[in-house]
Amino acid sequence: MPLFEYKAVSPSGETVRGTMEAGSAEGVVAKLQEGGNIPLSTNAAGEGGFSLDALSLKRRGMNAREVGQFTQQLATLLAAGLPLDRSLQVLLELSENDRIKQTVTAVRDQVREGESLSDALDAQHGSFSRLFINMVRAGEIGGSLDTTLERLADYLERSKDLKDSVVSAMIYPLLLMLLAGGSLVLLLVYVIPQFTPIFEELGGDLPLITKLVLAVGGVLQNFWWGLIGLTVLGVSMFRRMLANPEKRLRWDTRVLGMRWVGDLVAKMEIARLARTLGTLLSNGVPLLSGLSIARNVMTNSLLRQSLEATTLEVKTGGGLAHNLAESGQFPRLALQMVSVGEETGKLDVMLMKVADTYDKEVRNTIDRLLAIFTPVITMLMAVMIGTIVMSVLMAIMGINELVG
Numbered sequence: 001m002p003l004f005e006y007k008a009v010s011p012s013g014e015t016v017r018g019t020m021e022a023g024s025a026e027g028v029v030a031k032l033q034e035g036g037n038i039p040l041s042t043n044a045a046g047e048g049g050f051s052l053d054a055l056s057l058k059r060r061g062m063n064a065r066e067v068g069q070f071t072q073q074l075a076t077l078l079a080a081g082l083p084l085d086r087s088l089q090v091l092l093e094l095s096e097n098d099r100i101k102q103t104v105t106a107v108r109d110q111v112r113e114g115e116s117l118s119d120a121l122d123a124q125h126g127s128f129s130r131l132f133i134n135m136v137r138a139g140e141i142g143g144s145l146d147t148t149l150e151r152l153a154d155y156l157e158r159s160k161d162l163k164d165s166v167v168s169a170m171i172y173p174l175l176l177m178l179l180a181g182g183s184l185v186l187l188l189v190y191v192i193p194q195f196t197p198i199f200e201e202l203g204g205d206l207p208l209i210t211k212l213v214l215a216v217g218g219v220l221q222n223f224w225w226g227l228i229g230l231t232v233l234g235v236s237m238f239r240r241m242l243a244n245p246e247k248r249l250r251w252d253t254r255v256l257g258m259r260w261v262g263d264l265v266a267k268m269e270i271a272r273l274a275r276t277l278g279t280l281l282s283n284g285v286p287l288l289s290g291l292s293i294a295r296n297v298m299t300n301s302l303l304r305q306s307l308e309a310t311t312l313e314v315k316t317g318g319g320l321a322h323n324l325a326e327s328g329q330f331p332r333l334a335l336q337m338v339s340v341g342e343e344t345g346k347l348d349v350m351l352m353k354v355a356d357t358y359d360k361e362v363r364n365t366i367d368r369l370l371a372i373f374t375p376v377i378t379m380l381m382a383v384m385i386g387t388i389v390m391s392v393l394m395a396i397m398g399i400n401e402l403v404g
Contacts, residue, residue: 003019003020003021003044004019004020004021004022004025004028004042004043004044005017005018005019005042005043005044006018006019006020006028006032006039006042007039007094008032008037008039016037020032025042025043025044028042029042065160067127067128067132067156068153068156068157068160070091071132071149071152071153071156072149072150072153073091073094074087074088074091074149075146075149075150075152075153077090077091078145078146078149079146079150084111084117084145085108085111085112088104088107088108088111089108091104092104092105092108103124103127106120106123106124107120107121107124110123116137116140117136117140117145118133118134118136118137118140121133121136130293130296131276131280131293131294131296131297132152134280134285134289134293135148135151135152135279135280135283135285136148136149136152138280138283138284138285139283139284141284142283142284144283148283151279151282151283152279155275155276155279158275158355158359159272159275162268162271162272162359162362165362165363165366166268166362166366169363169366169367169370172370172374173370173373173374173377176374176377176378177377180377180380180381180384183381183385184381184384184385184388185220187385187388188213188216188217188220188221188388189217189220189221189224192213192214192217192388192392193214193217193218193221195392195395196214199395205398206395206398207391207394207395207398209387209390209391209394210391210392210394210395212391213387213388213391213392245301248301249301249302249305252300252301252302252303253302255300256300256302256303256329260365260369263365264362264365264366264369265300266300266303266329266331267331267358267361267362267365268358268362269298269299269300269303270330270331270334270354270358271354271355271358271359271361271362272297272298272355273294273295273297273298273303273307274334274351274352274354274355274358275351275352275355275359276293276294276297277290277291277294277351278347278348278349278350278351278352278354278355279348279352280293280294281347281348281351282348282349282352287314287320287347288311288314288315291307291310291311291314291320292311294307295307295308295311302329303329303330306324306327306328306329306330307324307327309323309327310323310324310326310327313326319339319342320338320342320347321335321336321338321339321342322339324338333357334354334358337350337351337353337354337357338350338351338354
């Protein structure tokens with residue numbers, strides 16, 4: 001039978017490590033649980049595997065994956081009945097990175113001094129978001145910290161999955177564009193200039209398309225530094241423009257009005273908003289506080305501004321769905337589902353359904369866009385390369401006629 005390495009927490013709260021023969025990792029987990037232990041990680045001996053102690057910290061805070069792992073670890077230990085300070089001590093013992101140990105030690109020490117977990121996390125230099133800290137604080141007030149952390153872990157995992165699916169879907173077209181651009185630059189900078197001395201030696205007037213191709217190749221070959229400088233300058237000016245609130249609002253409004261792209265951005269924003277607000281409400285955070293927190297996860301300034309106006313209207317006693325509809329920026333399906341949630345008293349549940357619905361819509365929209373985008377890029381590449389080759393052939397044929 002295969003040999004597995006494991007890490008677990010014993011009934012007395014001690015961290016134990018060892019090896020065990022079992023048919024699968026699930027078998028190891030089952031045997032550990034039968035003995036009253038809390039499994040933390042299992043993987044085949046000598047190989048890497050999923051581990052709850054895969055916790056690492058960047059110099060300026062945790063990334064989404066690391067925060068999610070930390071949350072899941074802490075939720076698992078608290079649900080098993082370990083006290084908070086002992087759970088943090090276990091995480092500290094599992095950590096192998098000095099910076100992680102410093103952070104976990106700071107949190108543990110503050111908790112032992114009587115600070116709440118939310119306050120201790122808030123003091124860790126931005127490693128944990130306002131959403132995370134407010135949910136932990138609500139869980140502490142409601143006496144359900146372990147459940148809150150489980151919901152947080154699920155929220156972070158789903159948010160990460162959506163982001164990863166978008167990034168993964170864009171890898172192939174980006175690689176295709178890089179290869180296409182690289183091929184064109186190679187032709188224009190290294191291949192086409194080889195024909196220039198031949199054309200000059202034979203003489204004759206070159207076709208216009210050949211002159212254009214040679215000119216583009218010459219610019220790329222002799223002024224590449226200027227093109228790079230213009231690109232850097234353009235990116236810098238664009239970022240500076242987005243830093244201006246009024247210009248950012250105009251840009252975001254224009255993006256939402258773009259065909260296909262605007263629809264995709266809106267669906268991503270709605271999914272992120274609905275999942276955040278639904279998670280907050282299910283954890284006992286009041287609606288107004290939840291709206292104030294949730295709007296910070298939105299990146300489109302137009303939608304965020306609309307949500308801020310909605311928050312002000314809700315304060316006066318208006319319904320969420322009605323005020324969202326008044327803004328005119330949110331899709332009808334989402335509004336109907338929110339309205340049903342308000343009528344049935346299950347707004348948090350319906351918001352999570354809205355998030356699931358639009359997560360799926362985002363993936364479907366990306367698939368459709370890629371189904372169109374990939375062949376279009378391939379065709380454009382073929383046309384450009386064909387144009388370059390044709391320009392050379394036309395020049396050669398014209399010179400042959402003159403010579404003949």
